[in-house]
Amino acid sequence: MLESLIHVCLAGLSKGMFIWLVASGLTLIFGVLGVLNFAHGSFYMLGAYFCYTLLSMFSDNFWLGLALGPLCVCAVGFVVERFFLRYVYHLHLPYQLLLTFAFVIIFDNLVKILWGGGSIGSPTVTGMAGSVSIAGRLFPTYSLFIMAVGPLVALGLWLMLEKTWAGRIIRAASSDREMASALGVRVPALYTGVFVFGTWLGAMGGGLAVPYVGLLTPGMGEGIIIDAFVVAVIGGLGSLKGAFLGALIIGLLSSFGTRFIPSFDMFLIFILMAGVLLWRPQGFFGEAS
């Protein structure tokens, strides 16, 4: 019983860290730009497909693919922000959400055209293909690796935002756009930069997902974006700390839900999301408005 519980916890933690990788970019973009980006799931999907292609076409080295794939997606993110999103910041919410939704539709179909509509089996990572024995049972090594990467990304983001010059400017622009602009910060360029960086985070999540999820499908972004929304909402829209904690909660909840009440695991997650929105709409770490 105890061994089983430990493994449910481990599975939950690795799932949570995996969602965090995607939700971090989404949260960063919302916190600074104020746009809830449906297309973030598409960047995750594109990241996975680009990494897969680099992997199968050029070399067997997973890490090279992981380094280059997300950079290609950054170019896509740049085009989306610079030539489209920039012109809708001043519009009402429906237009912003629908613009990013239009990109979801477009990217889903482009992937279908370029890579085919079926699912693609993904390769394993050399050195991490096996499992290790924990508490008498086998646990995939790669999941342990994801569990290590998640906190590292969180630490990196924290250091960047709190300790560097660029981070200070980003925080300034997100708390008061006009003031930052008056003090000489080029806010539009900063927005583009943050969006591209957020895109990179999402695409990294996708690249790391290649060995983790096992199958690549053209609709894979739509599933993860809802998970990421839930996490971002629970933690408080725009709060990275909250998103990290929210990802842990959702990972564990869905893992325990699948283990003990398999028919209602999805229901549980959404009831938690609705509950947080009603009881504390700013989330665990969001600022009260």
Added chain:
Amino acid sequence: MGRYLPYMAFGLLIVLLVCIGLFADRFVLYLTMRVMLLSIFALGYNLLLGRTGLLSFGHAAFYAAGSYGMALFYLHINPDPLLGILAGVGLAVVASLVIGFFCVRHTEIYFAMLTLAFGMMVFSLIWNLRDITGGDDGLVGIGRNPLLGFSIAKDSQYYFLVVFFFALTVWIIHRIRSSPFGLVLAGISENHQRASFAGISIKSYRLAAFVISGAFAGLAGSLGAMLESNSDPFSAHWTHSAEPVLVSLIGGLHTFSGPIVGSVLFVVLREIIERFTQNWMLWLGIILLVIIMGFRGGAMGSAEQYLARWGRKFREESAS
């Protein structure tokens, strides 16, 4: 003249629909029915989005409530079509009343996220309660029994029932929009603080708009269940909630006829584009992009603008 224009347009539309029903082939009939169902869904929805300014990502849940309410009533209680529609709409009203009660506490992004959460809750229930809803298979075998003595089993007969409900929806929504109630909704969307200072209970009005739009989603759902003779669990998925938004946007968010025109364009364009390529969704995405970047009024809004400009030019020329 201008005052009677909407009524003339409405009469012409009904005559056209009846002509299609009498003379068109089965394929056109089916497409026209799909257009009308989508219009009913979107007309109700746009009362919430275009008029009250609330973006919901959960209305697919009410469509599904109508669809499953109709199906369950038919399969377990009574196979009468009119009672079935009533049951479907009833279930949708109850669902939207309960969900709406919680959702109208927020606006903007929090409202959108809350409706998304509740909508996905309904989806997960439909997906997992296999014994009641059939899980991923949905409910099948919904027949069309005679309605008040008239047979509606054939598509060409059922068509006129759909026309009836479509006309009813257009009439009711038009009445609501021009009623004091509808004007208050527009006022709230315009400036909710001012509306509340004027003594208006904003939440009750928002809830009323929410329930009305939910009821029409349910009507579209129950008619859809009879048309397809099944209930599909994915009709409750959030991606289906995006459909009335897209249709309203294509037709024009802030016009009355926008959702209808948008539905026609949506279904017709899909048929045309699917003849040539397999990537209808890609083109839909590009069309949306163009509309949001350049023609935010949608088809009807842009047409109105163009006509107004043209009319002004015409008057100036005739005056000089």
